[in-house]
Amino acid sequence: MKKLVNDPKRVVEESVAGFASAHADLVTASSDPLFIARAGGATRGKVGLVSGGGSGHEPLHAGFVGYGMLDAAVPGPVFTSPTPDPIVAATKAADGGAGVLHIVKNYTGDVLNFETAADLALAEGIEVRAVVTDDDVAVRDSLYTAGRRGVAGTVLVERIAGAAAERGDDLDAVAGIAERVNANVRSMGVALTPCVVPHAGEPSFELADDEIELGIGIHGEPGRTRTKLVSADEVVDLLLDPILADLPFGEGDRTLLFVNGMGGTPLVELYIFFRRAAEVLGERGIAVERSLVGNFVTSLEMQGASITVLKLDDELVELWDSPLHTAALRWGR
Structure with a gap:
């Protein structure tokens, strides 16, 4: 294992400190309990948005704290849910008096700990709603979930719900927008290599040099099938077919197409993926009106991608296009 770390037990703590120092104009960090919040504190009268989960998926979630997106993010240990205490602290930091929305990826630990934190926040007078993201079409009831996993679609939920909060929607309306995005987004990923969790010091799973795992989870959970490596276009087709069949998507639909890297995949390959995916959608009469390409929901240094x-x-579309300023995404201001 080769990693640019000091003490494997302090990876998250030191990473958060570095992130906060690099983006001091956007965020502040609390070390005890550990969470990241917007610089300047909560916006009075605005619904607050809080998300979080295990570290190792950067820039998710801390990279999306800022105007037009999240108000606070709670990083847990690598691939491990944060406990309720920092979630409660982040919820308080995000509360501007209009309530707080928790956006939670569907992993058992995340769901349970955010539920507990919501109950504790309610006891202190903060109204909390929660939306659980479950956009992964690959599998149900995986190692970490009951039901489908929340993966890259979470970024789109956070962005669009954050825009609704920024324009002044109330808590029920912001939660409704988040639920609408989650109901209309589908994802599936592929891994070419495993990743190495720092405190484990060894690959999270084994994959032969000529194999790929279709439907992989962002923690390295097994997918639908393991097969021989094929061309990029063939991999895209294997991912897109179940995505488009699931909702389903059809002729005349307007879409946002998001190609996400898993941490170790260069942009040159992600754009090859996007090219083919856009081509397939066009052949089916599905319009690509907005796009996003890059490493936004990663799995440490895993080589792979999701669509x-x-x-x-x-x-x-209006909410997506509205002004946004975070460390990982910025446009319109």
Whole structure:
């Protein structure tokens, strides 16, 4: 294992400190309990948005704290849910008096700990709603979940719900927007290599040099099938077919196409993926109106990618395009 770390037990703590120092104009960090919040504190009268989960998926979630997206993020240990205490602290930091929305990826630990934190926050007078993301079409009831996993579609939920909160929607309306995005987004990923969790010091699973895992989870959970490596276009087709069949997507639909890298895949390969995915959608009469390409929901240094397709309408396009300023995404301001 070769990693640029000091003490494997302090990876998250030191990474958060570095992130906060690099982006001090956007965020502040609390070390005890550990969470990241917007610089300047909560916006009075605005619904607050909080998300979080195990570290190792950067820039998810801390990289999306800022104007037009999250108000706070809670990083747990690598691939491990944060405990309720920092989630409660982040919820308090995000509360501007209009309530707080928790956006939670569907992993058992995340769901349970965010539920407990919501109960504790409610006892202190903060109204909390929660939306659980479950956009992965690959498998149900994986090693970490009951039901489908929440993966890269979570970024789109956080962005569009954050835009709704920024324009002044109330808590029920912001939660409704988040639920609408989650209901209309589907994802599936592929791994070419495993990753190495720092404190484990060895690959999280084994994959032969000529094999790929279709439907992999962002923690390295098994997918639908393991097969021989094929061309990029063939891999895209293997991912897109189940995505488009699941909602389903069809001729005349307007979409946002998101090609996400798993941490170790260069942009040159991600754009090859995007090219083929856009081509397939076009052949089926599905319009790609918005796009996102890059490493946004990673799995440490895993080589691989995921494809996410969101069905759009006029309101979702307007919210997506509205001003945004975070460490990982910025446009319009």
